Amino acid sequence: MTNYDVVVVGAGNAALCAAIAAKEKGAQVLVLERGSVEKRGGNSFFTDGAIRVAYNNLDNIRKLIPEITDKEAEKIVMPEYNYSDFYNDLMRVTEAKSDPILANQLISKSYETISWMANLGIKFELNENQSFEQDGKLHFWGGLPLKTHNKGVGLIQKLFYKAEEIGIEIWYDSRATELMTDNDHITGVLVEKKDKVTMVNASSVILACGSFEANKKMRSENLGEEWEKAIVRGTEFNTGDGIKMALAVGAQKYGQWSGCHSIGTDYNAPKVGDFNKPGDIYKKSSFPLGLMINRNGNRFVDEGADFRNYTYAKYGREVLKQPDNTAFQVFDAKVRPLLRKEYNLEEATYYKADSLEELAQLISVDKDGLLKTIMEYNAAVQEGEYNPTIKDGKGTVGITPPKTNWALRLDQAPYYAYPLTCGITFAFGGLHVNQEGKVLNQGGEPISGLYAAGEMVGGIFYHNYPGGSGLMSGAVFGKLAGTSAAQFSKETLKFHKA
Ligand SMILES: Cc1cc2nc3c(=O)[nH]c(=O)nc-3n(C[C@H](O)[C@H](O)[C@H](O)COP(=O)(O)OP(=O)(O)OC[C@H]3O[C@@H](n4cnc5c(N)ncnc54)[C@H](O)[C@@H]3O)c2cc1C
Structure with a gap:
């Protein structure tokens, strides 16, 4: 019929x-x-x-x-x-x-x-x-x-x-x-x-x-050329067909066509979603507990600006802007047990080292840059009660970008680094x-x-x-x-x- x-x-x-x-x-x-x-x-x-x-x-x-x-x-x-x-x-x-x-x-x-x-x-x-x-x-x-x-x-x-x-x-x-x-x-x-x-x-x-x-051309035209490099977190089939069909019969475009939901996702996640590996297993959402660092060893966002629910969807774009479209989440032994379940999966790519120097070498990040960033960060961390259930205001003073909440010194070996790239979710x-x-x-x-x-x-x-x-x-x-x-x-x- x-x-x-x-x-x-x-x-x-x-x-x-x-x-x-x-x-x-x-x-x-x-x-x-x-x-x-x-x-x-x-x-x-x-x-x-x-x-x-x-x-x-x-x-x-x-x-x-x-x-x-x-x-x-x-x-x-x-x-x-x-x-x-x-x-x-x-x-x-x-x-x-x-x-x-x-x-x-x-x-x-x-x-x-x-x-x-x-x-x-x-x-x-x-x-x-x-x-x-x-x-x-x-x-x-x-x-x-x-x-x-x-x-x-x-x-x-x-x-x-x-x-x-x-x-x-x-x-x-x-x-x-x-x-x-x-x-x-x-x-x-x-x-x-x-x-x-x-x-x-x-x-x-x-x-x-x-x-x-999932449409490279439409991403590039609407979001910017660099978005060709983003990986697609979900289905390969969302290529804008419905939007194009509707526009062809006179529908009105609406909303922020230059914006999208994207996250920092495991560097080795599939280039488009693999239907045999569902469950959002490649995301890395515990960044408020650590630091995000680029290949030059620099921080580039306020990891503790808000609960992850309110920042994760805009930080993918920030990862895409970094050299090689890559960043690393860095944690120390203190917070490692607090990380979400996805960090323990066999699909999680990570590096572990007994010193920050060794970690920098393992992940090919500028060693002096990384050491300087972490030294300055540690010195900027303010006293206060650490409490991950609320925005605890335990932040930094005098560094840019700041870390506004949940700032603990990164000083207990072993150290961990999780490599990320940008994964787009939807426009x-x-x-x-x-x-x-x-x-x-x-x-x-x-x-x-x-x-x-x-x-x-x-x-x-x-x-x-x-x-x-x-x-x-x-x-x-x-x-x-x-x-x-x-x-x-x-x-x-x-x-x-x-
Ligand atoms: C890894 C990942 C994790 C996420 N986690 C969450 C979360 O925990 N909570 C949350 O709220 N949101 C989450 N999201 C966002 C959420 O998936 C979307 O906002 C929501 O599911 C979109 O639903 P939808 O029905 O519009 O699109 P979809 O679920 O993508 O469905 C679109 C359908 O259209 C089909 N299709 C496409 N083109 C055609 C065509 N021409 N003809 C026929 N069929 C077509 C596709 O095959 C698909 O079946 C996540 C997204 C991803 C990728």
């Missing part, structure tokens, strides 16, 4: 949330996935599953994780993270550029959407990476206490299970290439499936097929959608029958990003787009029958 009410392009988190929401409203739904069954699920499959939601208290969290017992709950310190906390974080990191309509929609719908996901069968668990043990209690920090069970792999498995269970049709190896229109109404989409082109008719199309992070620029996920044209009017969700929505993130917001944005706008597209299809059908 090639006639559907709603066609969803993509099969990541945003697309599957959209498809399920549309089906729940009674629409006949087709999902198109460019990858094979083995390579389905997009960037969402690769995630750590961390998901940001506005909540009031531990009871809200326990509704999503009913497995937490009363005894366990007594040992949890869960600071409130309400609408204003999320909103202020988003506005702070985006330098107040986030579109207030979209930001409000994302945040105000976050708890109801995650509850809907839980009802679909998605399992959540505590994100212990965002906690520290102190006085026998688990203290959560940074507004990100939730993750999906079994990371992105678990999320995608459950979403596919639900989609199949409720009878959503899914075509694999099926690349959407062009939107069909009639008098400014979307009428369907062209699909390339194993060298065969099929025209699929639909009253509405939801684009949820990622941004252009911040995309399409303009309204609060229901309808794609807007140049004049700001909805294009009849066209919706978008997930990474390809522009205008929410600028310069930076609060960790865990990508999955929430995909789910919120996916669900909204699915619901709205199903409703639109019903109305169109009524109109044609009348």
Whole structure:
């Protein structure tokens, strides 16, 4: 069959949330996935599953994780993270550029959407990476206490299970290439499936097929030439197809097209995401506990400017700017046991030495530069109580860049260095959608029958990003787009029958 009410392009988190929401409203739904069954699920499959939601208290969290017992709950310190906390974080990191309509929609719908996901069968668990043990209690920090069970792999498995269970049709190896229109109404989409082109008719199309992070040419044109060298952390299939298709039918570009989410990632990570190695195992997120140093032995960012959730997504760009697009995270024996789990994986590249001189030699960093930087840093560290669960203000004085929090002297052998390069996650620029996920044209009017969700929505993130917001944005706008597209299809059908 090639006639559907709603066609969803993509099969990541945003697309599957959209498809399920549309089906729940009674629409006949087709999902198109460019990858094979083995390579389905997009960037969402690769995630750590961390998901940001506005909540009031531990009871809200326990509704999503009913497995937490009363005894366990007594040992949890869960600071409130309400609408204003999320909103202020988003506005702070985006330098107040986030579109207030979209930001409000994302945040105000976050708890109801995650509850809907839980009802679909998605399992959540505590994100212990965002906690520290102190006085026998688990203290959560940074507004990100939730993750999906079994990371992105678990999320995608459950979403596919639900989609199949409720009878959503899914075509694999099926690349959407062009939107069909009639008098400014979307009428369907062209699909390339194993060298065969099929025209699929639909009253509405939801684009949820990622941004252009895996397209070297688009990266170079929009982000700058140096971005050709970035490695792609997730799927190879997000090459900007959806954005290009929408622009071709008059959609409006929106958001920060020159910006992207990128992180310092293991130097030896695959050049594009390997579907056999999901789980975000190459990231290196404990930099606030150490120093970041380039090949000249110089520091180049304030490692302790904020919790890692609020800095990691903009530090990839800083790594890319360094000589050889390379940097090293350096730690001493004191903090090594505090590093996150990814540092203990066999995939983690690292060097260990009994002295800083030896370390400099091992990692081919300018020895004098490194020794001078660390000597000056150690001398600049101020006294104060070190506390990784809060922004402890234990910083440096008189060096540039400063280290604002969590500054401990680097003075206990053995020393460790983790080499990094820049890994791109997704681009911040995309399409303009309204609060229901309808794609807007140049004049700001909805294009009849066209919706978008997930990474390809522009205008929410600028310069930076609060960790865990990508999955929430995909789910919120996916669900909204699915619901709205199903409703639109019903109305169109009524109109044609009348
Ligand atoms: C390693 C890694 C870790 C991350 N960790 C987190 C995290 O812990 N928390 C968080 O919130 N965010 C995280 N993110 C960001 C997050 O993955 C994205 O924000 C979010 O998953 C994007 O969802 P999406 O559905 O828009 O896109 P995707 O999940 O990428 O889905 C896009 C889909 O479109 C398909 N597609 C592309 N082109 C076509 C076409 N022409 N036709 C048909 N199908 C097409 C792709 O194959 C894919 O299935 C991480 C990203 C990466 C790469």
